[in-house]
Amino acid sequence: MSAPEDRPGTPVGGLPLRPELLGQVPYGAPQLDVAHRLNVNENPYPPPAAMVADVATAVAQVATGLNRYPDRDATALRGELASYVARDVPAAAPWVDAAHVWAANGSNEVVLQLLQAFGGPGRTALSFAPTYSMYPDYCRDTFTGYATLPRREDFTIDLDAALAHVRDRRPDVLLVASPNNPTGTALGLDEVDALCRASAGMVVVDEAYAEFRRPGTPSAIELLDEHPRLVVTRTMSKAFALAGARLGYLVAGSAVVDAVQLVRLPYHLSAVTQAVARTALRHADALLAGVAALRAERDALVVWLREQPGLAAADSDANFVLFGRFADRDAIWARLLDHGVLVRATGPAGWLRVSAGTPEEMAAFRTALRASIEPGDVRA
Numbered sequence: 542m543s544a545p546e547d548r549p550g551t552p553v554g555g556l557p558l559r560p561e562l563l564g565q566v567p568y569g570a571p572q573l574d575v576a577h578r579l580n581v582n583e584n585p586y587p588p589p590a591a592m593v594a595d596v597a598t599a600v601a602q603v604a605t606g607l608n609r610y611p612d613r614d615a616t617a618l619r620g621e622l623a624s625y626v627a628r629d630v631p632a633a634a635p636w637v638d639a640a641h642v643w644a645a646n647g648s649n650e651v652v653l654q655l656l657q658a659f660g661g662p663g664r665t666a667l668s669f670a671p672t673y674s675m676y677p678d679y680c681r682d683t684f685t686g687y688a689t690l691p692r693r694e695d696f697t698i699d700l701d702a703a704l705a706h707v708r709d710r711r712p713d714v715l716l717v718a719s720p721n722n723p724t725g726t727a728l729g730l731d732e733v734d735a736l737c738r739a740s741a742g743m744v745v746v747d748e749a750y751a752e753f754r755r756p757g758t759p760s761a762i763e764l765l766d767e768h769p770r771l772v773v774t775r776t777m778s779k780a781f782a783l784a785g786a787r788l789g790y791l792v793a794g795s796a797v798v799d800a801v802q803l804v805r806l807p808y809h810l811s812a813v814t815q816a817v818a819r820t821a822l823r824h825a826d827a828l829l830a831g832v833a834a835l836r837a838e839r840d841a842l843v844v845w846l847r848e849q850p851g852l853a854a855a856d857s858d859a860n861f862v863l864f865g866r867f868a869d870r871d872a873i874w875a876r877l878l879d880h881g882v883l884v885r886a887t888g889p890a891g892w893l894r895v896s897a898g899t900p901e902e903m904a905a906f907r908t909a910l911r912a913s914i915e916p917g918d919v920r921a
């Protein structure tokens with residue numbers, strides 16, 4: 542990867558790479574073998590034993606048919622995801638069914654498919670920074686322009702500036718994470734509604750962390766029946782403790798589901814993935830009990846961080862907390878690692894992001910952070 546002499550348009554390693562890929566590095570949150578991994582917002586609770594047993598049975602069953610391609614449309618899974626959505630967002634219950642749900646390998650693939658269908662050369666997507674680091678990559682990979690507007694000091698979006706930009710510049714896709722990664726900030730329904738009304742393009746609300754939202758924080762799914770160009774994406778990677786299985790989905794009008802089917806690869810979602818996801822949905826109650834525990838850890842973590850001299854922590858509706866500000870966040874990151882705690886140096890300068898973990902992991906994090914901060918490390 543080290544080829545400092547590479548200039549745009551010159552081959553890398555003898556390969557005629559697309560010029561916009563020259564000098565880029567792959568997505569790479571460190572996967573280090575340390576005691577407490579609190580850096581990629583995984584669910585720290587492994588799937589319960591009863592679910593593991595059911596997954597094994599379900600996979601054995603589909604294994605007998607693996608000579609055949611899977612159900613291309615994942616119809617049974619989509620129906621079961623719809624039932625889950627109806628339960629999580631009762632306002633959607635009257636209309637949500639398989640025709641309003643689409644599933645793929647992680648919500649990363651879902652958003653990529655949305656940009657394949659609704660972005661493209663000459664088109665642009667707009668987001669609000671700081672936000673998810675993959676958005677510019679999806680845009681690059683679909684030849685879609687990418688622009689951001691800055692979030693305010695408290696990480697909320699400046700709605701007036703956003704509406705003015707949308708009316709003026711008419712982006713083809715709005716891409717908004719809510720709760721946002723890495724800040725934890727959720728959008729209000731009034732904000733989603735205003736963005737949908739102002740926009741002539743698609744409005745994608747990335748709700749990867751939806752299940753972690755605090756009481757009273759709504760889901761944009763509530764607005765889907767009013768806005769045909771609104772799409773809400775979700776994932777089983779976080780709340781369902783299923784990051785390793787790769788299952789994301791969207792909820793939207795059925796025309797959106799028809800549109801992404803134009804760009805999906807044939808048989809994109811393996812029979813094994815479909816079976817594992819369906820099994821996990823049957824264990825939703827046990828899995829969501831873990832989510833409630835993580836929400837409580839998250840809230841306690843925000844309170845504790847704010848009690849530390851000089852430290853600030855952002856309000857969070859997700860399973861992580863952004864905290865700071867440090868004169869040298871990389872130094873704090875390295876000291877935490879020396880204490881066996883891996884967090885993420887991401888977001889605005891001076892801030893670090895820590896995932897909510899088990900009570901034991903949170904205790905280890907608090908001890909490590911106390912030991913890592915020296916006078917002068919925290920900026921006013």
Ligand SMILES: *Cc1c(COP(=O)(O)O)cnc(C)c1O
Nearest residue numbers: 647648649673722749776778789
């Ligand atoms: C973790 C995360 C996702 C989930 O990605 P998957 O592909 O479903 O694992 C999507 N969006 C954001 C903002 C995330 O932080």
